[in-house]
Amino acid sequence: MDHASKSQRRRIVIAAGACAAGGGALFLSQQHHATRSWPHGSPLAVDLASLVAGKLKTVEWQGKPVWLLRRSEHMLAALAKPNNDLADPDSKASLQPDACQNPLRSLRPEIFVAIGLCTHQGCTPALNGDHFLCPCHTSKYDLAGRVFKVGPAQANLVIPAYRFDGENTITIGADA
Ligand code: FES
Numbered sequence: 001m002d003h004a005s006k007s008q009r010r011r012i013v014i015a016a017g018a019c020a021a022g023g024g025a026l027f028l029s030q031q032h033h034a035t036r037s038w039p040h041g042s043p044l045a046v047d048l049a050s051l052v053a054g055k056l057k058t059v060e061w062q063g064k065p066v067w068l069l070r071r072s073e074h075m076l077a078a079l080a081k082p083n084n085d086l087a088d089p090d091s092k093a094s095l096q097p098d099a100c101q102n103p104l105r106s107l108r109p110e111i112f113v114a115i116g117l118c119t120h121q122g123c124t125p126a127l128n129g130d131h132f133l134c135p136c137h138t139s140k141y142d143l144a145g146r147v148f149k150v151g152p153a154q155a156n157l158v159i160p161a162y163r164f165d166g167e168n169t170i171t172i173g174a175d176a
Pocket residue numbers: 118119120121122123134135136137138139151152153
């Protein structure tokens with residue numbers, strides 16, 4: 001077995017252990033990292049017409065919470081500022097569709113989509129002003145889902161496949 005295969009197998013074994021301990025979300029997250037494929041499947045259309053700027057909407061998709069946030073002008077201005085406290089500012093070690101590997105981690109600047117599970121052990125962070133805060137061990141993410149160095153999580157929030165099918169319709173699970 002070559003080094004890469006061993007490394008991948010080790011990650012999956014570690015994830016399986018975490019799953020047995022109740023970390024099912026972590027298991028899914030690690031699986032995606034092992035394959036470098038962002039989550040796809042079971043297309044779910046969501047109407048964004050009633051999504052108010054600054055408010056977070058959560059839908060269930062494949063048994064997981066998916067966040068939809070219409071970022072306000074104020075939120076976008078905060079994200080435009082340089083930030084040296086991020087663990088993976090360019091999302092090189094994080095999981096998102098290729099089209100979302102940009103500073104805002106999104107297809108459209110104002111609409112942020114992410115799986116709302118902390119990449120540490122799968123708790124659900126909460127929107128807390130200009131960031132998301134995980135209640136379990138205080139990992140912190142900016143409004144593009146980029147994790148801060150402080151706290152145990154070191155990967156950005158996972159972004160699933162999604163596409164826009166109109167001004168106010170988004171389909172989760174399908175590539176753009
Ligand atoms: S599960 Fe979020 S910080 Fe541990």
